[in-house]
Amino acid sequence: MNDNTQSTQDKSARIIGAAFEAFRLYGFKRVSMADIARGADMSRAALYLHYRNKEDIFASLVADYFTRTAQAMERALAEAPDATTGLRNALRAKVAPPFDLLVESPHGPELLDAKANVNADIVAEGDARLVSVLTVWIATGLKDDTLTLGDVGGSAREVARIILSAVHGVFDAAETYDALRADLDRLAALFGRALTP
Numbered sequence: 001m002n003d004n005t006q007s008t009q010d011k012s013a014r015i016i017g018a019a020f021e022a023f024r025l026y027g028f029k030r031v032s033m034a035d036i037a038r039g040a041d042m043s044r045a046a047l048y049l050h051y052r053n054k055e056d057i058f059a060s061l062v063a064d065y066f067t068r069t070a071q072a073m074e075r076a077l078a079e080a081p082d083a084t085t086g087l088r089n090a091l092r093a094k095v096a097p098p099f100d101l102l103v104e105s106p107h108g109p110e111l112l113d114a115k116a117n118v119n120a121d122i123v124a125e126g127d128a129r130l131v132s133v134l135t136v137w138i139a140t141g142l143k144d145d146t147l148t149l150g151d152v153g154g155s156a157r158e159v160a161r162i163i164l165s166a167v168h169g170v171f172d173a174a175e176t177y178d179a180l181r182a183d184l185d186r187l188a189a190l191f192g193r194a195l196t197p
Contacts, residue, residue, distance in 0.1 A: 015040045015050055016064060019057045020098065027107035028058065028114040055118055062119045066126030069094050070133050077137040083147055084192025086137065091167060091184040094130070100177040127164060134160035138195070148197040163191055 018039030022031045033054055037047040051057045072093035080086030095103070102108050116123055138156035141147025152159055166187055174180035 011040075011042070012050060012060070014042075015047065015057065016061055019054070019061055023058065023061075023111055024101055024105045024107065027110045028054075028118075029110065058114060059119050059122055062115055062122050062126070065099075066122070066129060069096075069126075070129045072096065073130065073133050074137075077133070082192070083141070083195045084189050087163070087188035087192050088185055090134075090137075091188050092181065094167065095171075095177075095180060095184065103174070103177040103180060131157065131160045131164050134163055141195070145197060147195045149195070150197070152194050159195075163187075166191075 015036065018041075019031075019036045022035045022039050026035065031054055033047055034044055036054065036057060037044045040047065051060070073090040076089035076093050077086045080089055102111060105111070135157045138147055138149075138159055142149065142156060149156070149159060154162075167184065170183045170187055171180060174183060
């Protein structure tokens with residue numbers, strides 16, 4: 001990697017970090033490019049060399065979240081000794097910090113709406129990637145007899161989709177980050193038991 005590529009990646013990471021903090025503190029609607037530039041310690045003109053507008057930055061933030069989450073979930077599922085532990089660790093990875101700051105932010109609901117509305121295609125692709133991660137894990141477990149669909153029925157992909165849909169439901173109902181984590185642990189236990197032969 002040459003110095004220019006590294007410098008661009010460093011600036012992008014700095015911008016994304018500053019944007020996350022600005023969105024968390026002020027909400028999507030109130031944040032301006034000037035707020036993000038100030039947080040990233042750069043001029044607005046320099047910021048516009050990297051991103052067209054705050055929607056573009058927000059889209060990068062959402063895409064980055066899904067990339068990191070898919071990788072973390074894959075690791076958690078691969079390293080776990082059993083289905084319940086694998087699911088628990090994978091679901092915890094989905095809401096790992098700094099996600100807690102988003103949930104606890106007074107602007108959390110607005111940001112989640114913006115995530116779904118402004119970046120619907122990125123969210124759909126991200127969710128599809130997470131379903132694929134779960135599908136591969138379930139299909140692999142079925143082949144090596146460490147998992148079963150038994151009473152659950154359906155295909156690995158259908159069960160993976162149901163798991164992710166249940167996660168979304170738990171998230172929508174959570175009032176605090178601690179409650180969200182506790183409920184996701186319960187959900188992992190339910191699905192883990194159902195998938196264990």
